[in-house]
Amino acid sequence: MEQWVVVTIIIAAYLALTLTIGLMAGRGQSDSVTGYVAADRSFGLLVMYFVTGASVFSAFAFLGGPGWAYSRGAAAFYILAYGALGMAPFYWVGPRVAKLGRQHGFVTQAQLITGRFPSKNLSGLIALLSLIAFVPYVTLQMRGAGIVIEAVTDGNVPIWLGSAVAYGIVIAYVLSAGAMAVGWTNTFQGIFMVVIAWSLGLYLPNALYGGIGEMFTQIIAERPELLDPPGLTATGEPWSWGAYSTFILVSAIGLMMWPHLFMKAFTAKDDETMRRTVILFPTFQLFLIPVFLIGFSGVLFPGSPSSSDFILPFMILETDLPALVVGLFCAGALSASMSTGDALLHASASVVVEDGVQQFVDLSERAQRRLMQGIVLLTGAIAYVFAQDPDSSLVLLLASAYGVICQFAPTVIAALYWKRATTKGVIAGLIAGTITAFFFWQNPELKPHEMHEGILGLIVHIPTLVGISLVTSAQEAEHLEKFFD
């Protein structure tokens, strides 16, 4: 039997298993919106841990991470640095959000914000910005899945078919079972990813160079500029410290503001579970080390892939690994893509319906659930169309999406901790910050010290929020009591 046939069989088996777990998970869950969006607030530690980890580590980490290590060297360390920093504040913020969720019945981030700052327009604005940030993120995942499948099947399964099959499965279980399916498939896929990444990350440097230290000694001897922080740009010039540092900052600030991650606070069974998840989260971050090692192992390897994002499949195929290993690797990369894609699709539907449509039209629970399922299909279809574009620079789109997402941070912090903040203040801040970020995204040559546009947005956002809040009248004490006790 030809290698690609064996590989395809392994992938098919893996996808079938994922689908089964996803469909099984929905049984026993209540038919309500809380059931679909927040899994009846029932997730225990194991599920929470992998849900969070697997939704953070996407095709970006699995394909983009090694790609950066391979082409930009030390620049990739920024990805390593931001996760722990971004997650730690959630030790306090998470339980507080969860408590308010239980008290007021919130299931999305925008509900929490507009609970404190009542405004339909604010809710609609958050839903819109979330969706703008979500679409390129889903697109990246789909394209990632398609690329991996195409590469390892020698082009016998093209991108359009690979991404359609992988995401057909994701959509099937997200539609049928919502949050519960996302939880259980992520647990399964999360374990899978960790095992595959460590095995390959340790195997390749040993097999090709005789050890990890030996590999880096050789890289330092032949390509010293690569490992000199902060690494290189995409074109091989030295990267700037301004860009490196603000990439860490914007990603750390934006990380927990992603609606699909923020919503985890509402799915946790109790605060204890959530705190444990936060504590253990940096261990997931260390999982990037083997992923980077895979990328670094390609540096001195003869030949190069068509694009640095393909370094992982390239290394797997060029080192004559057995078909079984190639198949398992492919399943691991698919896990990374699908476990983020499903959470994104699920969250985008919840956000658009709960925070967008529902604010302006009154829908029954049943109609809401139907509409959410419709949005999952629609978002999936839009992303699928974009995913077929061979020139789409998705890593760049994702970095820009972070510029939008991190603008939610001052709003959330003001809602939770600043009594004097007003509705007008947060709306003005959000608009000013987003416009600034968008402006610098369009005009990158104007950015001071090559800083990330998201940070420049925040520099305008925060004073606007504070200034407008202080000149508008404070919220009534009675309203504030519901949020602060």
Place this chain on the structure above:
Amino acid sequence: MNLKTARILAAAYHILMLYFVTWPGLLPFAKAEPLVFGLPFTMAWIAAWISGSVVCLILLDTVEKRYRTKDGADD
């Protein structure tokens, strides 16, 4: 340890971490050699801060738990 002290220390750790993994705190440690456990120095340096973060949060949680069980409050 007192709850407030523990929280301040945990927050301080993460602020220090932010300083030491970005400019300018990272500058003295921004180098490839010596290799630590086979990894470039900067990579090992960041990994060490991440591991420290786990330890720091576990210690904080131990203190917090003692206070939570004592007065039954959830924060």
